[in-house]
Amino acid sequence: MGKFFERPLVPDDLDRVEGKEKVTGTASYAAEYDVPGVHYGVLVNSSIAKGKISTLNTREAERSPGVVAVVTHLNRPKIPFWDNPPEQQDNKRVEGQEFRVFFDDTIYFDRQPIALVIADTFERATYAASLVKATYKKESPSTNIKNNLDKALTAKQAQDYSRGDKDALKSAPVKIEAQYTTPFQVHNPMETHAATVVWDAPDKVTVYNKTQATKIAQQDIMRTFGLKAENVIVHSPYVGGAFGSSSRVWPEEMAALIGAKKSGKPVKVMLRRDEAFNMVGYRPTSVQRISIGAQSDGTMTGINHEAFGSTSQYEKFAERIVDPTKALYNCANVSTSYRLVPLDMSTPCWTRGPGETSGSFALESAVDELSYALKMDPLELRLKNFAEKDPDNGKPWSSNYLKECYESGAKKFGWKNRNPQPKSMQKDGWLLGMGMAAGIYHAGRSPATVSATLRSNGTLLVQTSVADTGPGSATIMTQIAAEAMSIDVRKVEFQWGHSTLPPAPGQFGSQTTASTGSGVYDAVKALQKKIAGMLSGKQGWAFSGLPVEDISFADEMIVDKNGDKVSYDDALKELSVKEIKAEFESKPTEEREQYSGYSFAAHFVEVLVHPETKMVKMNRVVCAVDAGRVINKKTAASQVYGSMVWGTGIALMEEGILDHRYGRYVNNDFANYHIPVNADICHVDVLFTDKPDPILDPMGAKGLGEIGLVGFAAAVANAVYHATGKRVRDLPITLDKLL
Amino acid sequence: MTNDNTQDKQEQPGELLETRRQFLKQSSAITAIALVAPALVDAAEKKLDEKAADIFEKVPLSIEINGKQHQLSVEPRVTLLDLLREQLHLTGSKKGCDYGQCGACTVHVNGKRVLSCLSLAVMQDGKKVTTIEGLATGSTLHPMQLAFIKHDGFQCGYCTPGQIMSAVACINEGHAGSDDEIREHMSGNLCRCGAYHNIVAAIREVNAKGGKS
Amino acid sequence: MIAFDYVRPNSAKAAVDAITKDASAQFIAGGSNLVDLMKHGVVAPQKLVDISRLPLNSIEQSGNNIRIGALCLNSEVAEHALIKEKLPLLAQALNAGASPQIRNMATVGGNMLQRTRCTYFYDLAMPCNKRQPGSGCGALKGYNRMHAIFGASNSCIAVHPSDMCVALAALDATVIVAGSKGERKISFVDFHRLPGDTPEKDTHLQKGELITAVEIPVNDGFAKHSLYTKVRDRASYAFALVSVAAALDLQNNTIQHVRLAAGGVAHKPWRLMAAEKYLKGKSPTESNFKAAAEAAMSAAKGYGYNDFKLTLLPNTIIHTLKTIAGV
Structure with a gap:
C-alpha cells in the first residue's frame, strides 16, 4: 500500500x-461479430x-422474402425456467416476477416485444416486421407517478429509516420544506443493446452481448434455459456504454436466444434507438419531499426525506434515493421513507449514481434553500x-477528504468572489x-477472482471476466498488475x-477498481509466492531453501536478501516450466466492516x-473529488468529465416524456430526448485529493464512476437560482420554467 | 448476399433509368400466376420472391471504399451504413440511432463528412468513401487517431470512429479555429460517456500542428 | 423499409417525367429527411427518382437577385462568399440547422420540403391527420411543447422545422419550380401552407413539380443589419423552440424597411407582417421593439405545453431586434 506508481515501470x-482498437474501428461490439x-x-x-393481445397475424411476414421464422408467444419453444418454474426462485436482484419476452398475451408496457422476425438480411427482416399485425384488448394505462402516489408500495430494499427524534425539526427556528421531482432518465448508451446468439448444440450456446457482467448474463441464461455453466459462453469485451443499463439480461438478448433456437440459425438482434427507451431499463422518475430544520447558526437539527420512485407492475425496483440524506450531514435527527409507485412501464434499473443522483438533487437543493433562509453561505453551511x-451508523470513515474538496474546489x-444576492x-x-453542492457515494467492494500467469517470453497474463464498458478498467488492471508484479507495463496482457475467465463482479456500483483491482493485486502476489516457493524448493542454486518471504520481486527481477538476482525468464528456464499460473479469490477484509466507506465530491458550477x-449555458465547473488514490490520472x-456531462444533461435537458393518455413515449429518439452535445459543455477543472484510503483495498482506491454525478444537478440548479432568483424544483431546468 | 466482384477499373456512374425490379413487376409471368389458385400463388410467389429479390431487386453499384474499388449489386433500400457493416464487414462505422441524430455513422464521401445511416448506398455510385478503417496509412495511425488516444478522447469507444471522422473533417473545413468553434462543429456527434472535453483537446492539438489530412 | 425502384435520370425533364407517370414515386436528393421517414414507415414510395446529380447546384447573382440552385447543399450555401456577404441572415440560419454532416447532405430544395418533426406524425401507432388523414391530431390535446401558436387548426398543430426557410421567408425569396407544363414562380411566403382541414399537404407544390432554384433579392441595408436567433433546448443540433430572422434597413436612425419571420411557431415559416408594419418608419428603440413584438403576437394561441412560446417569442423578437440595432 502506498507505493503505487512510484516506479517508472x-x-x-x-x-x-x-x-x-477503438480509434481504428477494429474493436468488435455485440452486433459486429462476423x-x-x-x-x-x-x-x-x-x-x-x-392489455392483452387479441390476435396476432404473422402470415404475411412469414411469406415475406428471406424470412426464416417469426417467433411469438404462440409458437415459441418451451423454456424450462418459465414453463416449469422451480418452487424456490432464487437469484433475484429485484423483487417480483422478471419480464419474460413472448411468454404470453399480456402487455405490461408500451412497445413491449410481441414478435421477432428473423430473415437473412437486415432489410428483409425489417420490412417483414412491418407486416406483422396485432389487435389488442386495450386497458387504460397508468404512467403518471404524480397521479398514483396513493398506490405506493413498500419494498424489501426500501425500509423506513429513522434516527433521533423524527419531530425535532418542528421546533427548529429556521426551517424549509419543499417538493422536488426528477423525470425518467434513459441511459442511452451510444451502442444500443444487442446480442448475437449461436446455439452450438441444443444444450450449448455462445452469446456475443452487451453486458456489464458476463457472469450475471451467463447465470441468467443458464437458469432460464436449464444449461450447464460451461455450455453458456458469453463474450462482451467491448461494450458501447452501459451506465447501469446492461446489468441484467434484457428482452433483446432473450429474443435472440429464443429466435436462434426456433430458427436453427445464428441470430443477431440490435435494438432500434426508439426501442431502447422502455425495454432495457431507465432511471425511475421520483417525487421527493424534504424538510430541514436548523438553528440560526446553521446547525441542522432535523431532516425528513420522503421519496416516491416509479417501478413496473411486475417488479419492485428500489434504488438508494434517500441514502445521501442518511450520511452526508452531521444531523442527529433524520428520518427517511421510500415508496415505490407501480406504473404500466417496463422495470427501471441501475442508472449511473442510482438513487443518489435523484436523491442528492433534492437534498442538495434543499440545503441551498436552507442557506438562503439562514442568510448563510451555502459552503459555510455545509x-x-x-x-x-x-452519522448513520457511528462508524469512522475509512477515509474522508470532503473538507479538502470544499476548500480546494472553492x-x-x-467562490469568495460570489455575491450571495441572487x-x-x-x-x-x-x-x-x-452554485455548489456536495456528493457522497458508497465505496464498496465485492469478491473477485483473478488469475495471473508468468509466461516464458517474460510477459504476465492477467485474466478475469470483468467488463470494461468505458471507465478504463482494462487499463487500470494492467497498471495494477504491472505494479504488483514489478514488470514493465507493456509486458502485461490483460x-x-x-x-470463461475467472469470476469478477459486474462493472457497476463504482466498485471495479476496488474489487477486481484487489483481485489482480492479490493474484499477482499469490503468483509471486508460488514462484518464490518453487525457486526455494529447487535444489542446488542460489535460492535453494530460502524462506519464501526472503525472496522479493523488484525491477523485473527476483531478488533474495543477499542480493542474488534472477530475471523472470531465467527463473522459468531454471525451473524448466513454460509458465507459472496462480488464481486467487480476493475478498474484503474483516477490518473493512469496522469502517464506513464513501467517495466524496464538491461541485462548483457557474x-x-x-x-x-x-x-442556460454552463460557463465554468470545478469538481473536487475524494476517490482515494487515483490509479490513472487520464481515465x-x-x-x-463524463459525470459532468451527465449532470448537465440531467440538470438542463434530459426527460423521458410519455403521453399518459396512451402510456406511450413521445420523445424516444435523440432529436427529442436531448443529451448534451459538445457545445453544451464548458471548461471543467477536476481536482483529485489523490490520497489513499487505508482500509478499502490494497491500492487505496475508492469508486470514481458515479461520485462526479452525485450532487451535480443540484449545483446547477443552485447556480440557476443564484442567477435568476427562480428556484426550479422539477428537473430538467428547461428555459420554459424560467420565463 | 453481396456480389463483390472487386475490380481495379472504376465504372463510371451514368443514368439509370429502370431497375430490374420494375421489369419483373411488369412481366407477364407474374400476372399469369395471379390468375391461378391461391395456394399455388402462395408457393410460386414465395419461391419466386426468394430468387426475385436476389436477381431482380438489386442494382449495380460501383463504389470506392478506403481506396479499394468494389463492384457490387445492392437493393436500393440498403443504406451505406448497413452496406458497410453487414455486407462488407466494415463495422467501424457505428449505428447509434439510424435516424441521423447521433453522428456515430459519420464517414467521408468524396471528402465530405456525411451520415451513412441516411445515405442510400445506391446513391453513392461512382463515389469515394472513407471510413475509420481507411484513415490510417498502413500501420501508421492518422494524427487524429493518435491525438484521441493521447488525450483520452473516448471511453466506451462506440461513438469514436464517428467523432474521429468528424474531427478530421472539422479541421479540413477550417472550423477548428477556437474551442467554441470546435464544439459547435462537433455537435453533430453525440458522446454519452461525455468525452467532449478531451475530444476538443485532441482536435485543438492536431489543428495547432497543422494536421490537415 | 419497403423495397422500391430506383432511377437516376440525367435531366430535370426526365426526372419530372419519371415522377409524373408514377403516383407513388418521389424525388430524392440529400435523403436526410426522406430516408428517415421511410425507415419509420411514415412514407413508402415505390420508386425513388434520384435527382442529386442534376445540374441545379450553382449560386450566382443576376441583377438584384441571388439565385441558388435547388440542389446546392446547405453547407455550400452557408459557406459561399456571395451568401456570407450579401445574405448573412441566410448563412446564419443554415448554420443554425442540423449538424455539419447533415448540412453536407441536405439540399436547399429538400430543406424546403422537410416534413414536420411532430412526434405523433412519426409514430405510426399514434393518431395524426398529416400522416393518415382522418385519424385525428395526437398533439392537439397531447404533448405539444414543440407545436404551433400561429395558424394551427383542429386538424393539425404541427410546425415546420426548417431554419433556412425562416430566413428565406424573411428575405422575400421566390421559389422556381419546373413541372410538366413548364416553369412557374411561387412567392416564398406562399410556398408552404397552413394545415386547415388538409394537413397532409405541406406546400402548394403540385404533383410532379420539381424545385429548381430559389431567388432572393439583395438589400445592402439588410445585409448590414440582420440576425437569426434560434432558441432551443440545447446549444446545438436541436430543433428550434422558436427562432427569429430579422433584418433592418436603418437610415438616419429610422427603420426604412424591416423583415421579420419566426420559426417553430407555425405550420409554415411565419412572417411577422404586423410587427414589420408597426416598425416601418419608426426609430429603433427598445420600446418600439416591444410594441412590435406585441403586435406580432396578436393572433397567437397556446395549446398547453407550448404556452411558454407566447412569452418566449416576443422576448426573442425583442432580443433579436435590440442586438441588430445595438440598443
Missing part, C-alpha cells in the same frame, strides 16, 4: 490499452401499454454540518449564477469480458442565463 497516465450464416432478428413491438464520522473556483451578477449581458430567452479525469 508504470506511468500513472497510461493510455488506454485498447485505445488502438458469425457465418448469421440472420437478423427484428422485433415487433406492441402499440399499446396495457462545513458547519460536516460529519466527522458516519479556491480554484473563486440576480446580482452579470457577464456579457447574461445573468451569472454560482484479458477481460468473457464468461451558469449564464440569457435575460430574455432564458437559455480518472475522464470519469469526472
Whole structure:
C-alpha cells in the first residue's frame, strides 16, 4: 500500500490499452461479430401499454422474402425456467416476477416485444416486421407517478429509516420544506443493446452481448434455459456504454436466444434507438419531499426525506434515493421513507449514481434553500454540518477528504468572489449564477477472482471476466498488475469480458477498481509466492531453501536478501516450466466492516442565463473529488468529465416524456430526448485529493464512476437560482420554467 | 448476399433509368400466376420472391471504399451504413440511432463528412468513401487517431470512429479555429460517456500542428 | 423499409417525367429527411427518382437577385462568399440547422420540403391527420411543447422545422419550380401552407413539380443589419423552440424597411407582417421593439405545453431586434 506508481515501470497516465482498437474501428461490439450464416432478428413491438393481445397475424411476414421464422408467444419453444418454474426462485436482484419476452398475451408496457422476425438480411427482416399485425384488448394505462402516489408500495430494499427524534425539526427556528421531482432518465448508451446468439448444440450456446457482467448474463441464461455453466459462453469485451443499463439480461438478448433456437440459425438482434427507451431499463422518475430544520447558526437539527420512485407492475425496483440524506450531514435527527409507485412501464434499473443522483438533487437543493433562509453561505453551511464520522451508523470513515474538496474546489473556483444576492451578477449581458453542492457515494467492494500467469517470453497474463464498458478498467488492471508484479507495463496482457475467465463482479456500483483491482493485486502476489516457493524448493542454486518471504520481486527481477538476482525468464528456464499460473479469490477484509466507506465530491458550477430567452449555458465547473488514490490520472479525469456531462444533461435537458393518455413515449429518439452535445459543455477543472484510503483495498482506491454525478444537478440548479432568483424544483431546468 | 466482384477499373456512374425490379413487376409471368389458385400463388410467389429479390431487386453499384474499388449489386433500400457493416464487414462505422441524430455513422464521401445511416448506398455510385478503417496509412495511425488516444478522447469507444471522422473533417473545413468553434462543429456527434472535453483537446492539438489530412 | 425502384435520370425533364407517370414515386436528393421517414414507415414510395446529380447546384447573382440552385447543399450555401456577404441572415440560419454532416447532405430544395418533426406524425401507432388523414391530431390535446401558436387548426398543430426557410421567408425569396407544363414562380411566403382541414399537404407544390432554384433579392441595408436567433433546448443540433430572422434597413436612425419571420411557431415559416408594419418608419428603440413584438403576437394561441412560446417569442423578437440595432 502506498507505493503505487512510484516506479517508472508504470506511468500513472497510461493510455488506454485498447485505445488502438477503438480509434481504428477494429474493436468488435455485440452486433459486429462476423458469425457465418448469421440472420437478423427484428422485433415487433406492441402499440399499446396495457392489455392483452387479441390476435396476432404473422402470415404475411412469414411469406415475406428471406424470412426464416417469426417467433411469438404462440409458437415459441418451451423454456424450462418459465414453463416449469422451480418452487424456490432464487437469484433475484429485484423483487417480483422478471419480464419474460413472448411468454404470453399480456402487455405490461408500451412497445413491449410481441414478435421477432428473423430473415437473412437486415432489410428483409425489417420490412417483414412491418407486416406483422396485432389487435389488442386495450386497458387504460397508468404512467403518471404524480397521479398514483396513493398506490405506493413498500419494498424489501426500501425500509423506513429513522434516527433521533423524527419531530425535532418542528421546533427548529429556521426551517424549509419543499417538493422536488426528477423525470425518467434513459441511459442511452451510444451502442444500443444487442446480442448475437449461436446455439452450438441444443444444450450449448455462445452469446456475443452487451453486458456489464458476463457472469450475471451467463447465470441468467443458464437458469432460464436449464444449461450447464460451461455450455453458456458469453463474450462482451467491448461494450458501447452501459451506465447501469446492461446489468441484467434484457428482452433483446432473450429474443435472440429464443429466435436462434426456433430458427436453427445464428441470430443477431440490435435494438432500434426508439426501442431502447422502455425495454432495457431507465432511471425511475421520483417525487421527493424534504424538510430541514436548523438553528440560526446553521446547525441542522432535523431532516425528513420522503421519496416516491416509479417501478413496473411486475417488479419492485428500489434504488438508494434517500441514502445521501442518511450520511452526508452531521444531523442527529433524520428520518427517511421510500415508496415505490407501480406504473404500466417496463422495470427501471441501475442508472449511473442510482438513487443518489435523484436523491442528492433534492437534498442538495434543499440545503441551498436552507442557506438562503439562514442568510448563510451555502459552503459555510455545509462545513458547519460536516460529519466527522458516519452519522448513520457511528462508524469512522475509512477515509474522508470532503473538507479538502470544499476548500480546494472553492479556491480554484473563486467562490469568495460570489455575491450571495441572487440576480446580482452579470457577464456579457447574461445573468451569472454560482452554485455548489456536495456528493457522497458508497465505496464498496465485492469478491473477485483473478488469475495471473508468468509466461516464458517474460510477459504476465492477467485474466478475469470483468467488463470494461468505458471507465478504463482494462487499463487500470494492467497498471495494477504491472505494479504488483514489478514488470514493465507493456509486458502485461490483460484479458477481460468473457464468461470463461475467472469470476469478477459486474462493472457497476463504482466498485471495479476496488474489487477486481484487489483481485489482480492479490493474484499477482499469490503468483509471486508460488514462484518464490518453487525457486526455494529447487535444489542446488542460489535460492535453494530460502524462506519464501526472503525472496522479493523488484525491477523485473527476483531478488533474495543477499542480493542474488534472477530475471523472470531465467527463473522459468531454471525451473524448466513454460509458465507459472496462480488464481486467487480476493475478498474484503474483516477490518473493512469496522469502517464506513464513501467517495466524496464538491461541485462548483457557474451558469449564464440569457435575460430574455432564458437559455442556460454552463460557463465554468470545478469538481473536487475524494476517490482515494487515483490509479490513472487520464481515465480518472475522464470519469469526472463524463459525470459532468451527465449532470448537465440531467440538470438542463434530459426527460423521458410519455403521453399518459396512451402510456406511450413521445420523445424516444435523440432529436427529442436531448443529451448534451459538445457545445453544451464548458471548461471543467477536476481536482483529485489523490490520497489513499487505508482500509478499502490494497491500492487505496475508492469508486470514481458515479461520485462526479452525485450532487451535480443540484449545483446547477443552485447556480440557476443564484442567477435568476427562480428556484426550479422539477428537473430538467428547461428555459420554459424560467420565463 | 453481396456480389463483390472487386475490380481495379472504376465504372463510371451514368443514368439509370429502370431497375430490374420494375421489369419483373411488369412481366407477364407474374400476372399469369395471379390468375391461378391461391395456394399455388402462395408457393410460386414465395419461391419466386426468394430468387426475385436476389436477381431482380438489386442494382449495380460501383463504389470506392478506403481506396479499394468494389463492384457490387445492392437493393436500393440498403443504406451505406448497413452496406458497410453487414455486407462488407466494415463495422467501424457505428449505428447509434439510424435516424441521423447521433453522428456515430459519420464517414467521408468524396471528402465530405456525411451520415451513412441516411445515405442510400445506391446513391453513392461512382463515389469515394472513407471510413475509420481507411484513415490510417498502413500501420501508421492518422494524427487524429493518435491525438484521441493521447488525450483520452473516448471511453466506451462506440461513438469514436464517428467523432474521429468528424474531427478530421472539422479541421479540413477550417472550423477548428477556437474551442467554441470546435464544439459547435462537433455537435453533430453525440458522446454519452461525455468525452467532449478531451475530444476538443485532441482536435485543438492536431489543428495547432497543422494536421490537415 | 419497403423495397422500391430506383432511377437516376440525367435531366430535370426526365426526372419530372419519371415522377409524373408514377403516383407513388418521389424525388430524392440529400435523403436526410426522406430516408428517415421511410425507415419509420411514415412514407413508402415505390420508386425513388434520384435527382442529386442534376445540374441545379450553382449560386450566382443576376441583377438584384441571388439565385441558388435547388440542389446546392446547405453547407455550400452557408459557406459561399456571395451568401456570407450579401445574405448573412441566410448563412446564419443554415448554420443554425442540423449538424455539419447533415448540412453536407441536405439540399436547399429538400430543406424546403422537410416534413414536420411532430412526434405523433412519426409514430405510426399514434393518431395524426398529416400522416393518415382522418385519424385525428395526437398533439392537439397531447404533448405539444414543440407545436404551433400561429395558424394551427383542429386538424393539425404541427410546425415546420426548417431554419433556412425562416430566413428565406424573411428575405422575400421566390421559389422556381419546373413541372410538366413548364416553369412557374411561387412567392416564398406562399410556398408552404397552413394545415386547415388538409394537413397532409405541406406546400402548394403540385404533383410532379420539381424545385429548381430559389431567388432572393439583395438589400445592402439588410445585409448590414440582420440576425437569426434560434432558441432551443440545447446549444446545438436541436430543433428550434422558436427562432427569429430579422433584418433592418436603418437610415438616419429610422427603420426604412424591416423583415421579420419566426420559426417553430407555425405550420409554415411565419412572417411577422404586423410587427414589420408597426416598425416601418419608426426609430429603433427598445420600446418600439416591444410594441412590435406585441403586435406580432396578436393572433397567437397556446395549446398547453407550448404556452411558454407566447412569452418566449416576443422576448426573442425583442432580443433579436435590440442586438441588430445595438440598443
